[in-house]
Amino acid sequence: MTRTYLKKFLHEYGPFALLVLLTLAVWESAARLKLVPAFILPAPTAIWTAMLEQRLLLFREHLPATLQEVLLGFVLSVCCGVLLGTGMHMFSPLEKALYPILVISQTIPLIALSPIFIMWFGYTLWSKVAVVFLTAFFPVVIGTYDGLHKSGAVYKELLLTLGANRWQILRKTQIPPALPSLFSGLKLSMVYCVIGATIGEWLGGSRGLGYFSRRMAGNLQSAEMFAAVFLLSALGIILFLSIKLLENIILQKRGIHR
């Protein structure tokens, strides 16, 4: 039983693991042989050592700060995004008014807006949450809005002849098929949240992995900087996978198959 499981696991992830190991080996030897200076590319083992040395600062101080910004921004994005997407689906004037604004909001370079955010919110948590929200709510709106349109007119007509009102049509035949699309939006949004938080911390602040990595880069402490970047990436992966897990559970429970 465990053997076949292992076999399947190796078949699925073996090539990936092999490539990572190979890259790490080449990287490590290049660093050991001093082909590249350590401040440009530190050895993987040096990054690991740096992470262990800085573990208190990284895990007690900066990771929780970033996680807080990410989660707050995500919850805000999901609430606003789902409401906005549903509102645009239900009320066509709202859709006509908001869709262009949404697209415009995504074309504004965030970095250019950052001084304004700092002026509005100061160097607080909320200036970062604002950046997170602006990067992460768009996929949720689009995922919700497009998802709700999936079921099409035929189900709507059927439900109308059964005497349903528009909210019943939404609940019974539009939300269930919208879930896969909504979850695609959520997964994208989650990853964007981590990126948004990092950008927010770069712009100003005193806590968080983004702030830490920037400070370390300024000091030419590349190993520490890479440790923080690695943690950020790991955070993104873990959060992404938790949404995916939630998706699998909910879709399976509701009998929706992609």
Added chain:
Amino acid sequence: MGLYCVAVHMKGGLAHTNMISMTNLSYSFSTSPEAPVFSGLSMNVRQGEFVSLVGASGCGKSTLFKIIAGLLQHTGGDLNVLGTISSDPSLRLGRIAYMPQQDLLLPWRTVLDNCLLPWELNRTGSKTEAVRNIRNMLERFGLEGTEQRYPHELSGGMRQRTAMLRTLAAGHKLMLLDEPFGALDAITKRGLHRWLLELWGSLEQTVLFITHDLEEALLLSDRIYLMSGGAGGGVQEFLVDLPRPRHYRMNYEPHFAALRADLERRLYDTYIS
């Protein structure tokens, strides 16, 4: 809910009450009012009758169904459905059972939950009662044991029967069935005819039925309307004087064959005229 077990086939006494009647009904898209989808349509469906509608593809049969069901507004003529003439078609919504061409079972719901949909929307009576009703019907529809299955686990014939059950579960006396057996293979279709003819007498429904299959129309209907679309269209009535109760093997009888030949000829005439 809407299942009435009456052993005898209801005809005669109640047969003069019109469930649907229309005079000179026409429909055209607002973009091209000079080229109607159909026009000059006059017909009626009496209580307890099974009436079929045949005609070329695109002559507006499905559009007519949507108008009767209340999804569309006719553009000319008079329409009286269930004894009410109303200019607002949405008042008809929720009063007539309508089964569209595709089965439209919700793929994320089990057979039982699909059939409970009409109850969920109206919430008349208790849920236990509704479930018990559906369970009884599932048995009569030959669907026992499938209630926890999802639509993709069913055969085409079972899906159609489930969809028909859901349509019946809405509890309306007038049913519009748009080619319910159109997508099935010949053998499955035969099986469903046999099943429907056995079940029909006890359902006490009034049915307007769209089909392209002339044998099906003759086997099931009391009357058939031949419909042709466009500006000069209209309908022709065709009486099916086969005795009831009908049997699915009737189509081998000489009288049936004669009716079929006659119907085919008249349908052909509407094509070329």
